[in-house]
Amino acid sequence: xxxxxxxxxxxxxxxxxxxxxxxxxxxxxxxxxxxxxxxxxxxxxxxxxxxxxxxxxxxxxxxxxxxxxxxxxxxxxxxxxxxxxxxxxxxxxxxxxxxxxxxxxxxxxxxxxxxxxxxxxxxxxxxxxxxxxxxxxxxxxxxxxxxxxxxxxxxxxxxxxxxxxxxxxxxxxxxxxxxxxxxxxxxxxxxxxxxxxxxxxxxxxxxxxxxxxxxxxxxxxxxxxxxxxxxxxxxxxxxxxxxxxxxxxxxxxxxxxxxxxxxxxxxxxxxxxxxxxxxxxxxxxxxxxxxxxxxxxxxxxxxxxxxxxxxxxxxxxxxxxxxxxx
Ligand SMILES: [Zn+2]
Numbered sequence: 001x002x003x004x005x006x007x008x009x010x011x012x013x014x015x016x017x018x019x020x021x022x023x024x025x026x027x028x029x030x031x032x033x034x035x036x037x038x039x040x041x042x043x044x045x046x047x048x049x050x051x052x053x054x055x056x057x058x059x060x061x062x063x064x065x066x067x068x069x070x071x072x073x074x075x076x077x078x079x080x081x082x083x084x085x086x087x088x089x090x091x092x093x094x095x096x097x098x099x100x101x102x103x104x105x106x107x108x109x110x111x112x113x114x115x116x117x118x119x120x121x122x123x124x125x126x127x128x129x130x131x132x133x134x135x136x137x138x139x140x141x142x143x144x145x146x147x148x149x150x151x152x153x154x155x156x157x158x159x160x161x162x163x164x165x166x167x168x169x170x171x172x173x174x175x176x177x178x179x180x181x182x183x184x185x186x187x188x189x190x191x192x193x194x195x196x197x198x199x200x201x202x203x204x205x206x207x208x209x210x211x212x213x214x215x216x217x218x219x220x221x222x223x224x225x226x227x228x229x230x231x232x233x234x235x236x237x238x239x240x241x242x243x244x245x246x247x248x249x250x251x252x253x254x255x256x257x258x259x260x261x262x263x264x265x266x267x268x269x270x271x272x273x274x275x276x277x278x279x280x281x282x283x284x285x286x287x288x289x290x291x292x293x294x295x296x297x298x299x300x301x302x303x304x305x306x307x308x309x310x311x312x313x314x315x316x317x318x319x320x321x322x323x324x325x326x
Contacts, residue, residue: 015301015304017298017300017301020304021300021301021303021304022300022303023298023300024300025102025106027300028098028102028300028303032095032098033095034095035093035094035095036063036066037095038094038095038097038098039063039068039081039082039094040063041098041307042081042082042085042087042094042307042311043070043081045307045308045311046081046085046311051070053072053074053075053077053079054079055072055075055077056072056074056075056077058072058073058074058075060072060073060074061073061079064078068080068081068082069081081311082094082311085310085311085312086134086135086137086138086310087310087311092127092131096120096122096131097131097135098307099119099120100116100120100128100131100132100135101135101303101306101307101310102303103116103119103120104116104132104135104286104306105299105302105303105306106299106300106302106303108290109266109269109270109290110266110270110286110290111132111270112270112271112272113125113128113129113132114128116128116131116132133279133282135306135310136282136283136285136286137282137285138306138307138309138310138312139285139286139288139289139306139309140285140288140289140309141309145214146211146212146213146214146217147180147181147182147190147191147193147212147213147214147217148182148213148214148217149182149183149190149217149218150182150183150217150218150220151180151181151182151183151213151217151218151219151220152179152180152181152183152219152220152221152253152254152255152256153178153179153180153181153205153209153219153220153221153227153253153256154178154179154221154222154252154253154256154257154260155168155171155176155177155178155179155197155200155205156176156177156179156256156260156263156264157171157174157175157176157177158174158175158176158177158263158264158267158280159173159174159175168200168224171200175196175280176196176197176198176199176200177194177195177196177197177260177263177280177284178194178195178196178197178204178205178208178209179192179193179194179256179259179260179263180192180193180194180208180209180212180213180219180256181193181255181256181259183220183255187254187255188255189255189258189259189291191291191292192259192288192291192292193212193213193288194259194263194284194287194288195208195212195281195284196280196281196284200224200226201226202225202226202227202228202229203229204226205226205227205229206227206229206230206232206233209227209230209233209235210233210234210235213235215234215235216234216235216236217235217236218235218236218238219235219236219237219238220238220239220240220253221237221238221239221240221253222239222240222252222253223239227239240252240253259291262287262291263284263287266287267283271283289302289306293305
């Protein structure tokens with residue numbers, strides 16, 4: 001008889017290093033010597049329960065020569081493994097995508113476009129840049145679970161600082177990022193959700209918190225009036241203030257403050273602050289992807305998750321990426 005934790009593990013089908021994804025660079029190189037090997041891996045992610053023909057329901061298929069198609073053994077119709085994914089209509093070899101995904105997920109702080117261009121010997125900076133941005137598009141799980149429990153919510157401004165101003169007075173001409181982070185005991189952080197927001201008004205902040213947080217969650221904020229609408233949105237709202245602590249060095253939202261510092265350091269460190277405001281969303285996605293999986297001891301699992309999401313999301317034309325999100 002199975003004890004219940006084992007049964008739950010089987011039910012969740014947790015991927016295993018060495019079986020479901022490469023655990024080491026040596027394994028990575030052995031698993032993915034060419035594009036056909038990469039295509040087989042993507043097919044496995046696209047049809048995790050085995051191939052099922054969308055036309056006739058047949059469950060057997062043949063790999064077609066050098067292309068990216070599987071041909072249904074029953075109705076003989078071809079199905080592209082990469083159509084509708086970030087790998088569609090790319091001229092880069094799949095093995096290059098896989099190497100990029102491995103580097104992006106295998107390093108603690110990720111890699112810049114220039115760094116990736118050098119690592120993979122890519123022909124142009126633009127190619128490396130577009131490749132990274134497409135991978136970032138796959139870093140957000142569309143059906144991701146809302147944050148729950150106790151949370152800290154705050155905003156931060158990204159951009160060069162101007163002297164002489166304090167608090168939200170420094171936000172003019174900068175990109176504003178809303179931060180929601182799960183508060184774990186002893187000052188620890190749980191998962192994080194980030195979004196670029198147009199302003200710190202009540203409608204904007206209520207929409208952000210409402211979209212990031214499960215109903216019934218307990219949300220801690222400072223005394224900013226922009227958070228006045230949270231109770232009406234079905235959340236438990238707690239306000240804290242610097243004055244109440246009596247400690248001038250005290251930070252009101254220590255976890256949100258830490259996330260803000262890490263985010264700024266990452267943007268400046270890995271990307272040398274070279275992020276354009278309209279593309280900041282994609283960097284926030286990458287930061288959250290890393291942060292929310294920071295305790296994962298298996299970096300290969302991040303690679304697996306990234307490719308898993310990459311074959312699930314809709315194909316994004318490059319114009320939509322250079323233009324940023326609406
Ligand atoms: Zn068929």
